[in-house]
Amino acid sequence: MELVYSQDRRRDESERESDRRLAIQARDGDLVAFDALVTRKTPAVLSVARRILGNAEDARDVAQMVFLRVWEQLARYDDRYSFNTWLYRIATNLSIDFLRSSRSREKAHGATLYLVRARQEETSAETSRGAEDGEIARLFERVSATMTGKQKAVFVLREMEDRETREIAQILGCGESTVRNHLFNARRVLRRELAKIYPAALRRGKP
Amino acid sequence: MTALCPEVRDRFARYAEDRLDAAQRRDVRDHLRACRTCAEEASAADPALLFAAMPPEEVSAEEVSRVLAAVRAGMELRRAEKRLARSPRRLAALGSAAAVLALTLLLPGRLERPAGRTAVGDAAPRPATAPMPQFLPGAAPAATAERFPAEATIYDWNPGNSRDEPRVVWIVDGSLDI
Numbered sequence: 001m002e003l004v005y006s007q008d009r010r011r012d013e014s015e016r017e018s019d020r021r022l023a024i025q026a027r028d029g030d031l032v033a034f035d036a037l038v039t040r041k042t043p044a045v046l047s048v049a050r051r052i053l054g055n056a057e058d059a060r061d062v063a064q065m066v067f068l069r070v071w072e073q074l075a076r077y078d079d080r081y082s083f084n085t086w087l088y089r090i091a092t093n094l095s096i097d098f099l100r101s102s103r104s105r106e107k108a109h110g111a112t113l114y115l116v117r118a119r120q121e122e123t124s125a126e127t128s129r130g131a132e133d134g135e136i137a138r139l140f141e142r143v144s145a146t147m148t149g150k151q152k153a154v155f156v157l158r159e160m161e162d163r164e165t166r167e168i169a170q171i172l173g174c175g176e177s178t179v180r181n182h183l184f185n186a187r188r189v190l191r192r193e194l195a196k197i198y199p200a201a202l203r204r205g206k207p
Numbered sequence: 208m209t210a211l212c213p214e215v216r217d218r219f220a221r222y223a224e225d226r227l228d229a230a231q232r233r234d235v236r237d238h239l240r241a242c243r244t245c246a247e248e249a250s251a252a253d254p255a256l257l258f259a260a261m262p263p264e265e266v267s268a269e270e271v272s273r274v275l276a277a278v279r280a281g282m283e284l285r286r287a288e289k290r291l292a293r294s295p296r297r298l299a300a301l302g303s304a305a306a307v308l309a310l311t312l313l314l315p316g317r318l319e320r321p322a323g324r325t326a327v328g329d330a331a332p333r334p335a336t337a338p339m340p341q342f343l344p345g346a347a348p349a350a351t352a353e354r355f356p357a358e359a360t361i362y363d364w365n366p367g368n369s370r371d372e373p374r375v376v377w378i379v380d381g382s383l384d385i
Contacts, residue, residue: 038278042271047264060274067278068285133261140258159259162236164229180225187223187255194254 016084023083027074034074038067044084045091051156052095052149053102054141062098066091088171092157096149143193147186154179155186211238212245223253236260 019040025033045066049059069090077086144152150172157163157171158179165183169176215238221227222235239246239260250257 035275035279038275039271042274043264043266046266046270046274050264060270060277063274064277064281067274068281071278071282072285136258136261140261143254155255155258159255160261162229162233165225183225187253190254190258194257 016082019083020079023074023077024079026071027077027079034071037070041084041087042067045087048088048091048156048161049095049098051137051140051160052092052153053099054137054144055102058098058102059095062091062094065094069094085167085170088157088163088167089173092153092171096153099149099152139197143190143197144186146193147189148182151182151186151189154182155190158183209242212242215239215242215245216248219249219252219256222256222259 019037022033022037022040026037042063045063046059049062049066050056053059053062066087070087073090077083144155147155153172154168157168158165163171165176165179168179172179215235218227218231218235222232227235235249235256236259239249239256240262246257246260249260
C-alpha cells in the first residue's frame, strides 16, 4: 500500500508542476495553454463547488466564474507558489460567497425553492451517479445545511477532497489551528444533525 | 470481512482525531469505498467517515466542454466590455477636437477649403469657399490654408446658402491619434 501511495504522490507532484508550467504560459498570453488549463482543472473545480454548494447547476456557474477570475488575475499569479492552491482559493471563496447568497435567496423564497432544487437534484443525481452515492450526497447536503460556509469548505477539502491541513490553511488564508477548529465544529454539526435523523445508528458511536 | 478490515477499523478513532498521516488516511478511505461492512461500522463510529468514503465526483467530458465554452464566451464578453468602455472616450475626444477646429475656423471669418483636399464620407461635400455674411458680417480676415493641419478633411453642410438651416462644419484631422 505504501508503494502505491508513493507512486500516487509522485504522479500528483508531476501534475502540479505541469499545471504550474501551463499557468505560466497562460500568464504570458498563450490562450492554448489557458484552454488546456481549464480543461484539465474543470473536474477538480466542479467537484469542490458541487460539494460545497450541493447543486450541479450552481457549481457549473461557479466554475465558469472561477476560470474567468483566473484569466483576469493571471498577471498577479506568483509562480513560486502552487497554481492549484491559488485555484482552490478562488474556487472556495467564490463557492462560499455563492452559498451565502443562495442561502439568503432560500430564506426569502422558502419552501418553493427547496422543492424545485430537490427535484432537480434527484434527477441529475440519479443520472450521473449511482443511486446510493446520490443518496449520501443528498444526505450531506441536508445535514450540512446549518454549517457556516467556512466549516463546510474545510470539511469538503479535508474529508472529501483529501487536502492537507496546511494546504487548506493556505487556501483559506488562515492558520492551521483555525482549520482544525472549523473541522471540529463541522464534525460536531454532522454528528448532531445525523443523530436527529438516525438516532439508533449513531448510539453505538462516540457522542 | 477481509484481512485488512481489523487493521482499518483500528484506525477509525485516530482518523476522527486527525492523527493519521496522508498514506494511512488514504488507505482508510480506499478500504471504506470497497467494504460495505466497514463503511457501516465507520459511519457509526464517526459520521464524517460516511462522507469521506464517497467516491470522487465524476465529471463528464461534455460538462468540461460546456464550462470551457462558457469561459471562452465570458472572456469575449469582457473584451467587448473593455472595448466599449474605451470607445465613448474616443468619440468624445474626437468630437471635442472637431468642435475646437470648427470654432477656430468659423470665428475669424470665411471658411475655406485648402486646395487639393477631398472630402470623404456619406455626406456630400460642398465647396467651402462661399462667404458667410449671415454669420460674420464685415471684413473679417479670411482663413488661410496654412491654418489647417496637413491631414485635415473638411465637411461643410449648408455653407452659407440658407438662413433657415444651421450650418455644420466638421474638420477631421487624420494626423491626430485619438
